[in-house]
Amino acid sequence: MIPAAFDYVAPTTLDEAVAALRDAGDDAKVIAGGQSLMPVLRLRMADPSVLVDLGRVGGLRGTRLDGDTLVIGATTTHHEVRHDPFVAEHARLLTEATATVADPQIRHRGTIGGALAHADPAGDLSAPALAVDAEFTVIGPQGSRTVAAADFFEDYFTTALRPDEILAEIRVPLHTGWAARYEKFHRVAQQWSIVGVAATIDTDGGTIRHAKVALTNMAPVPVRARTVEDALVGRPATVDTVRAAALHATDCTDPMSDANADAEYRGHLAQVLTRRAVTTAAGL
Numbered sequence: 001m002i003p004a005a006f007d008y009v010a011p012t013t014l015d016e017a018v019a020a021l022r023d024a025g026d027d028a029k030v031i032a033g034g035q036s037l038m039p040v041l042r043l044r045m046a047d048p049s050v051l052v053d054l055g056r057v058g059g060l061r062g063t064r065l066d067g068d069t070l071v072i073g074a075t076t077t078h079h080e081v082r083h084d085p086f087v088a089e090h091a092r093l094l095t096e097a098t099a100t101v102a103d104p105q106i107r108h109r110g111t112i113g114g115a116l117a118h119a120d121p122a123g124d125l126s127a128p129a130l131a132v133d134a135e136f137t138v139i140g141p142q143g144s145r146t147v148a149a150a151d152f153f154e155d156y157f158t159t160a161l162r163p164d165e166i167l168a169e170i171r172v173p174l175h176t177g178w179a180a181r182y183e184k185f186h187r188v189a190q191q192w193s194i195v196g197v198a199a200t201i202d203t204d205g206g207t208i209r210h211a212k213v214a215l216t217n218m219a220p221v222p223v224r225a226r227t228v229e230d231a232l233v234g235r236p237a238t239v240d241t242v243r244a245a246a247l248h249a250t251d252c253t254d255p256m257s258d259a260n261a262d263a264e265y266r267g268h269l270a271q272v273l274t275r276r277a278v279t280t281a282a283g284l
Helices: 014-027 037-042 078-083 085-090 092-098 104-109 112-118 126-131 226-232 239-246 263-281
Strands: 007-009 028-031 050-053 063-066 069-073 135-140 143-148 153-155 166-173 179-185 195-204 207-216
Touching (some): 014 028, 014 050, 014 135, 014 166, 028 037, 063 085, 069 085, 078 092, 078 104, 092 179, 112 126, 112 166, 126 195, 207 226, 207 263, 239 263
Parallel strands (some): 007 050, 028 050
Antiparallel strands (some): 063 069, 069 166, 135 143, 135 166, 179 195, 195 207
């Protein structure tokens, strides 16, 4: 299907981009890599009057360290995130998760900010962002504000972004030296996750000092598996510890039933994938 007609704006500064969104009203859409938006446009599931292209806006791409925080520009591509040395050293979970996104073509075009703002509950970056306690810098006509990942995702394909705001950067507290693993179940290569588990842990002398686990597609938004974390922290990093903790993976979740899997099967997958993700991260 051919998209409906729209106007196209390519600002070169963030201020110009925000102004374009403000002037266009609720009918405008932001485009970066386009890997989430273009299929929606082709199916006419969205028919914006204006597309605001962030491709020429400087300062939105790349990574840097800001004190004890890793900063990732929103238009940094999945490929760049996956191969970035700062990300690998200080937020290994994002490296692991980004490697599972779609296929190489998508990873070279799609952006981390676009995927997070799209907020697909089956998307593979929202749960990892939640697990590493990421914060999002959002820019709008009233200036800049910071939104925690726990508050950013509100419902299916719905975020805390206002119609005239742009996600500018992702800020991640340093998890230097933490081990990590992202496990997902999908029937066909490059497909969305039926269930995914993001896990990152910090061990010392065979004891789990810190553990952060979040689930993909087990609710309308990514879910932090707090009871799993509580069952891991302070305990020896053993197969038995992980197996017992993984049984709590479905606590506080709300899995849906659809053509891919019913809720009960998703719960089973969450437990199995949690065990695999933490076991692999712990090197067991």
